[in-house]
Amino acid sequence: MADRPKDAASTQGNAGQNKPSLTLHVPEPHYRPGDTVDYSHLDIPEAGAQIRPDEVCEAKETAPLAHDLIRVLGEDNKAHGPWDPKLTPDTLREMLGHFALVRAFDERMFRGQRQGKTSFYMKCTGEEATSVSTAMALAGDDMVFPSYRQQGVLIARGYPLIEMINQIYSNKGDKLKGRQLPIMYSSRKHSFFTISGNLATQTPQAVGWAMASAIKGDSRIAATWVGEGSTAEGDFHSACTFATVYNAPVILNVINNQWAISSFSGFAGGERTTFAARGLGYGLASLRVDGNDPLACYAAEKWAADRARANAGPTLIEFFTYRAEGHSTSDDPSGYRSAEEREEWPLGDPINRLKKHLIALGEWDEERQAALDVECVDLVKKTTKEAEKNGILGHGLHHPFHTMFEDVFEELPWHLQEQAEQAIHERETKFPEGLPKQ
């Protein structure tokens, strides 16, 4: 330790000065593997008990809601209170259909990764309402800036399943030309922004899109989704600041699913206050919602969308939910959290809750549910077979090598042209008889 300053840490301190020693607080989740889980410390208010201010209210009027939990569906499976969006049975059934499809899709794609058909997958199990129900509350041409766990938005917007699978397999049908990690979709046609692997980068971008819409006197708004863990990134704070300064027509959806890989929400500041409460400090309207209550998710997003569309400003919504599965196919949550968490989660499962609600309304039954589930599984299976005709992720030879060099720039500069020729020449050297059979 050559030129170590003399006053290095170990020789400093206030020993002998009769002041208390400081200690470092490192957050610790309530439960670790093997622990018995008891969620009685969570404050779960009655459904229907939350106030619903006018959409164009002052941001500060939402303050109580940032510490509350907006809930509509009660223990009796009925809708309660001022946040009841009063959706028609047809709309509710449509929502349930999207839910079932998302879940069937996740199951199949996860298995596909395990079977070696692709490199990676991420499920959204238990969080379906935070993407499907919210997307249904937006207009189809409102621009969305999602994170990687919003497959529900695409499905709700009617994006073809086969396109999703082609992308996941990086096969020759993949519109993104096999360039992106599986699930990093993009669809301009569905007003769905290209997903980035770098967390929270989409949040100020959504604000910028919304500002542009305001600059141009457009009527479309923007919405973004970000995980609670990712709200720690500076980008998220940039988003909040710009949103409030320009009163941008944007919705910042924070999906608090309690975990960020192995780190619980306490590592994003969740021990001290709610994620919704952050918004208040910036001057944003702020709502905290039961993320497993599809009606509450819809209602909150609709409230924020109406607010933005009325030029009344941005909203931050925290969806309080639970990541029921591992972070991704690369993760095994049994190494860091108790398996009981999922079973004990007090807000239940969004699909089950919506199903029971429809049954309570006399608009659905278990037979129809069973038929719906089978129908979704079959559709996914059939579409997967179809997509597999375009190939699965092998050694990645589905796309002409030249495509690797396209879209770096609008036009190919000389050095990329040379490199493209080199790549093609290498392929011919490696595979003189043509590419190996997939």
Add this chain to the structure above:
Amino acid sequence: MSETVTKNSVKSADKESGERRLNMIEAINEALDVMLARDPDTVVFGEDVGYFGGVFRCTAGLQEKHGKSRVFDTPINECGIIGVAVGMGAYGLRPIPEIQFADYIYPGLDQLISEAARLRYRSAGEYIAPMTVRSPFGGGIFGGQTHSQSPESLFTHVSGLKTVIPATPYDAKGLLISAIEDNDPVIFFEPKRIYNGPFSGFYDNPVEPWKRHKDSIVPEGYYKVPLGKARQVTKGEQMTVLAYGTMVHVAEAVCEAKGVEADILDLRTMVPLDIEAIEASVKRTGRCMIVHEATRTSGFGAELSALVQERCFYHLEAPIERVTGFDTPYPHSLEWAYFPGPVRLGEAIDRLLKE
């Protein structure tokens, strides 16, 4: 991306020789363990590094052993991770932050470039930033463009930062200990493709475990591999090969396959660079091939090429060859078309030897 989470295998002691064979993850873990025990001012932190022990398991078991105020998880905020490391260094600690993937280091660049790298200079030595930023880098695991990048040249370009890249378990441990003890900020990039075994570049061959490689023999306890000293991988008269990280193994395999007797130098440290070893070798062989996985334009190979040209021009018998990744984002499915593999290296070798 299926290799992201790897279980830490049990360190295997060779029954006959008693030699300990470690993979790179275990060697890195051991370096951290040794330094946490030896220097009470060291602290290890980053996303998922505490309780869980890191997504690649490099910090497994360290929190349990050394306590939560020495080894801990952080918010997902790379700017904050580097920024607090600067502050801790100002206090007198020796922080060892981890950035989960090199591709995610960019939000921390202001703290690294404008702050950590300049603290000593701007305070005339009053304040230093004795941190070692560890981060897995490089491709070859189907990680797509955000789990595959090799951004080393962004850091070698910054005055005040040291950049280190190990290629073997033995070096990983010894270099990491040197980096931690170094009083300047060090970027320590770990080639994740070779965490579990050396890689020949022949991607369809079965994965070789480290335990068959001589440099997986890792002594217990404290030892250092000095920064700024290259490692002679093979000795040969036909050409000099300058490489680091994963590409050291690819170059070695290709030279062997082609029967080329090359002087392969594993640079280990980009800054400070072992210019003496490079100069001596190129002057002897008269031919030089530079290999890196990173993109080509303004890559570290450009710097190496300039240095060799400046210092060895009259000894060169052929133009210097640079073998690199292409100037595109790292593609997912065309990963092996992107990777500077045996064909690209082989052709450069042929061109060098033809002259």
